[in-house]
Amino acid sequence: MSYCKLEDKTATVTWHYGNGEKMTFIANTVPINVLVGSENYGFWTVDTYDDITQSYVAHYNGTEADIPETNGRTLQTVTGRVISTDSTTVAGSVRIRSAFFTPSTYNAYIKVLDVSGKQIFQDSSSSSTPPIFKVACGTSCPDGYCKCEIPEYPGYCCLDCAATATSIRLITNELRSKNG
Template structure:
């Protein structure tokens, strides 16, 4: 979605689950800002895992491991390489340089023994309006949200209040303040 007009000085406020709010100030306007949720684990990830077996011409035997994820890298020859994420690992920790991908067999009856849910992430894309290349791409834990201010120091729906700390002001959510004031008023009337 497009934000701001030519000559505006936009600020994009980005916040991810459990992280501090970040501010990005593109030196260009108008801008397009969008968010995208994704799974960094890839298409072969399984929360419960599986046994993967394949033929390795290096040692002339069939290998089998229990894993949660794998990625095959085509090297442009008969043989490919494979990265494997074992059950107890967060990253791809095993690499076999030469495998025959046509011998790959997945056995879902053999699992890791415990489940590890997929990790969901969010990307925030900031672009010059009408362009396809990102000026900024910000990644973080799901959910990710953003707000855009065009000329004000605070985004729409927020009030600017003086603050002793840097940058000398803070932005407060007007709806939250109004709700608290209604609550206080109702308490006083009781």
């Protein structure tokens, strides 16, 4: 999905991972596309057998989406012997008995791309869930935010309307309880 128009001149992307700190990136190229996602990194345990070795367990590092092969080749971990290469096998027919993925780390990311698909920004975190983001075009605030003037650059800030309303309600209730 594309955000902002040429006449906006900038796009401000604000995001956070889980309950983490909010971060901001200002793109001077518009329109932009924003991609978010996460990957599980870990290792595959693949039990294969072939006509020569009969049984063999291999371990492959990578992401959960990776196919448990390296560049189309299945290698024996200890000796490095090729037990299969694409459709040509050195050790006869290779079959997979089982394949299990064990995650060890997580990597969530946000990427900002220009309309041609060129990446102009990327951030990542060890979060297991993708970040939540909002985009503001030009000098406006994203949906759900109120614009307030401030003396510092850029001369305004964007406040979360729901959070501000909650704070005002809490202060009002506290004052009412003290004034009877």
